[in-house]
Amino acid sequence: MGMKIFSVFFFALLFLASPFLQVARCQSEAEADVAEAVEGGDLGIVGEDVQDFGDPNYSSAPEVKTVCVFPKNSAKCPFYSELCRFQFSGMTVSRSLKRQSPTAAGNTATWFLDKCRNMSSRPSTRFMASLLLLLFYSLADSFADLPSQFQAQQELTDINKSTILPTCPCRRAATLLEMDSKNGNKCPKNITEASQIRHGLTLLDADFFNDIKVLEIAKGAKEFNIPIIRTNRKLVASINGGLHNPSPLVFNPEWSKEQSQGKASRFNHPSASGIQRPINEEDIAFMSVLELGELIKKKQITSEELTGIFLKRLRRYNPVLESVVTYTEDLAYQQAKEADKLLSQGVHLGPLHGIPYGLKDIISVPLYKTTWGSTTFKNQVLNIEAWVYKRLKSAGAVLVAKLVTGSLAYDDIWFGGRTRNPWNIEEFSTGSSAGPAACTSAGMIPFAIGSETAGSITYPASRCGVTALRPTFGSVGRTGVMSLSESLDKLGPFCRNAADCAVILDAIRGEDPDDLSSRDIPFGDPFSVDITKLTVGYLDDADMEVVHVLESKGVKVVPFKLNYTVDSVQGILNFTMDVDMLAHFDEWQRSGKDDDYEAQDQWPVELRRARVVSAVDYLQAQRARGKLIQEVKENFNVDAFIGNATDWERVCMGNLVGLPVIVVPTGFKNIPNPPPTGTRRRTTVNTGIYAPPNHDHIALALAMAYQSATNHHKQRPPIDDLGPNDTIPNHPTVPIPPRRLHM
Template sequence: MPFFTTARALRCSGGATASPHLHVATVAEATWRRALFYVVVVVVVVAAAEAVPPPSPPQSRTLERSFEMQALSSKCIWFLLSHKAHGHSHTRVSGYHKFWKQGSKEALPAKDSSIKEAISGKPVLKDAMKFFDADIFNDSKLREMEEGAEEFNVPAFRVNRKLVASVDGGLHNPSVLVFNSSWGGKEAPQDKRFDYPCLCNVKRPSNDEDIAFMTVLELGELIRTKQITSRELTDIFLKRLKRYDPVLEAVITFTEDLAYRQAKVADELLEQGKYLGPLHGIPYGLKDIIAVPHYKTTWGSKTFKDQVLDIEAWVYKRLKSAGAVLVAKLVSGSLAYDDIWFGGRTRNPWNIAEFSTGSSAGPAASTSAGLVPFAIGSETAGSITYPAARCGVTSLRPTFGTVGRSGVMSISESLDKLGPFCRSAVDCAVLIDTIRGKDPDDLSSRHVEFEDPFHVDLEKLTVGYLESAEIEVVDVLSSMGVKLVPFKLNYSVESVQSLLNITMDVDMLAHFDKWQRLGHDDEYEAQDQWPVELRRARLVPAVDYIQAQRTRGKLIREVRESFKVDAFIGNATDWELVCLGNLVGLPVVVVPTGFTTIEDPPKGGTRRRTTVTTGIYAPPDRDHIALALAMAYQSVTDHHLQRPPIDDLGPDDEIPVPPNTKP
């Protein structure tokens, strides 16, 4: 019977007075029972607390920070204990004890938010948020973020990286976030090829030098009419490559054995009456980011200089099926950046004291110097337009998605494009007609419904010209019936360069995450290039990367709304236009328009010159318009037919060796 019930019964029984001895005994018993009750309660509470496993000891950190008491998960609540209470020595918060509350996400509020937490380390997260432009969180929220990142984000990062980032270069597992540059154009229901002009009465020149500077269509006619064999052409161009490569440094790998095998096949097919088209038996070169089985694909980088990929790039397969003959893998700047590679630095055939600029340096220099009739390069941000302009060759950066990129090193899956370097715009049309189409392994590629550039009515076109346009091009096209009007693109994006850099650098880092983590950026050929940009890319938050893509969408919308002409003419190397054109997916044809004298010519005179070019831009999927305008201009001018003075080293002239470019 409980104490208070017994005492009350004794006091009330028969109205008699209770004995004083009985009262004292009762009080003593009550005191003992009360003490026993509290002991039991304490034991139960302590046992319950001890049953909860304590959190793991923290990493070595010494940071003190105040925080608001709150839950770190839906089941975890922190109860404030007396400062005299002893908590677990390795809990993150010694002034709190951890209890589990099922089915609740609520946290008990702290009575004192100034309590300091002693944890080891530096306030790196708080400081780091400044570089993410997100210095907006109090200490409590930072702590929650840190715990969540450690528990959820980092394990997921590692799992994903293990699955898709074990191989550098972006050759496998492409992103499913696909960029479509089309402004509403339809995909071609079938492969409808261009109607090439017929070149009749083409005669074989008497010397190899003249043969080396013939156009693709002219060489194709020589082969078709059996005035020359593919074997003979292969001999001519391999000899030129080997002669001038020590000067230009434009070749990484000669594919001599493969070339002669392919030339033999081309000649045998022709003997059997099978002619594959204008590229039948024509030698060419590939930028060395394009994979060809059994040959090195170095990406221009010391890290990958012995890499052999058992992959046949889609663009290589297209050219092989057209009968073209691969004679060399040409220089790519290291990891497709600029003209510096592990073996040197590629030079400009028009002025060997200069470098070619842009990572498609090898294709541009080789085509300009007559070492190949054409070459395939790539562009993410200027790597076709810049070397084409510097080396004075005609080139096409096509609409994004026109040419499949499987088997090609990737920088950015929403920016990378493949395009031809040629003697003329006509040759560019032939090449893009051959290599365009849907690549089943490239989600961004598509069948673009081009019209035939050889049948465009120029008099129906309205073409704008920017202030930077070469006036000769404007005058020539105007004289041919094209309507020319002043033009300006209007858009509100303040810095298209920063927009491009965020996109390109983060994408590139995803493709070379392993490369950076292994410290290979320390051996990169130019330390002020990719190493700096990719380290900075680590500090781009995912949310701001997405915001950049939304901004890119706004830019595309505004450019489309202000693109009120069929095409426009402007500087091909204007950096604003280069960035904008690549972000939007605009095609551009780079057209040689003349020459100027070089600065500081060598003593005794020189034949070296500086090339002048312009760009003809069109809306996405309207490459045929830019090509038609370029062909029209070149039909009445001969700038594109000039030959560079490769042998002009000048009296007492030496080719300077740039520092830190040799392996």
């Protein structure tokens, strides 16, 4: 008897609860359909939203968590079909809202709801509904265990929003999501707008606001932010590469105030005594700056004659290497004649007196094009005398050419082609200081000035087998130089050897009154450093020949690891560089000039992505950068360390922290798949010597000590047997490593 009563009661309860069971099954099937559609790419996900709908009449309602999906392809209405999952007190239910046909009632929608089920308006029915609701809560967790024969078939039930139970906590949701009764088959305007804005906020990782807050954000942005943005852009934005209106926010890499104390003094350059002029021009072309300076000082050669030798080599090999943008021949001979005249009057300006050189073509020189390597700017003439050019001119140096930069200081592709490596013309130089590296390596110039934001000195120097210095940030002024990032950009020399790098650094360093980041750093004299008092660490990837040579010269060498916990170093650099550059090239991008960029997989992609980095996230990246600097400082317990110069993580870390590094050639290896007839082409091997900020003299002294015992830096690439008519493969036969950010 008891069993019969229980059975009757159970089936009666089941009958009354069948609508809820339908909901449970429909929910499960709907969610499965949605999951399949999302996976198949037919639906897009709007996001998650925790909200209480802001309705004071329902302040006691629990928070509602929604996860909505919608069709990606619908020309008339992007929210044609929407499935949202609601959570009430831990119980998940679903609701499907479909756009009705024009003939359907404007306020009618299709719903699957547990608590918002239409029970009709009769009091008795409402009482029963409330009772069943309580029973439903008690059984909600067991629905999944019910036998399949008790689960009702899916049934779509149309209900009018006005008949939803007044006590339903999601009534406000129904009001927000109701269809526009005046427009019939159109999506609700306010929800469409909020959803679209929220979808955009996902790109900023800021899609956590509810609809009311999203619309508030949109209103504030339109009425407050955008007018300010446009006013500021009108004041300072142009497509000038950051030449004017620099940011007053200054990055200083110094680890202590003691580093900047003291008066900066010039280096005590050694003289290359006993040097005699070689018979042939080829040997002259590969002499060091100090050696050439001695020839000029002793009047064994004139600056004008030396200028002619290097201009001839530039014109001979440029068709092979594609490394020169502009020959400054008239200016060069004018400056060379002036240098010879001064010397005849007994005036010698120093080791650079009368020495030819080249500038990366992001450095402006009046009356000559400064193209930035870009089709957009290939006819640009800037009547600005760059600070570094002024310094070299005052030292008596002779500018013979503007050298290739990758387009807008990225890699080695420019509007005139792609620069090649003199050691193996079937591969490219990398960049973006492509021309300075290739021309110095090929003996087309004695030295050149390049720049680095993230690898633009270290990578091409390593590929082309030359010695190059990336100095401490702020040691060389940047007025008149195209800017990528004001807290990362640095200018540095490409030379035959480390001693030449020291000579060039001494000539170009100092405070630039128009560059707020520049400082007159009191470097020690690299020519007088006692290296036997130094402790030098070596990383796992260090070239051990360098370690052994320095050890043989009395340097204490120890294994070393530079530990830090910041795991987003590469991302910090990307945020910093990309956002800074976009600020400089905002109008360039807005005017569609990025469509003309030479390599569409480079800057255009980077800068479009930078458009959705928020100011908050940019500043968070700078705070993380500060943490990195502190950790590197605390763990830098040696005077310098030796390691691979092209490790990407290390390139990013070094530039963010402001570490100086000198790249030195350490040998050669065979190229992959050499021709059966043999070849002189080689792959260069190199290493980097790193020092703390403001200690460039330590790295230079160690590099000079190593090069005094080796001759890798004196080797000449096989470019000497190539002429303008040599055939170069359209595509390199040697695989080129995937492109990285080389600025």
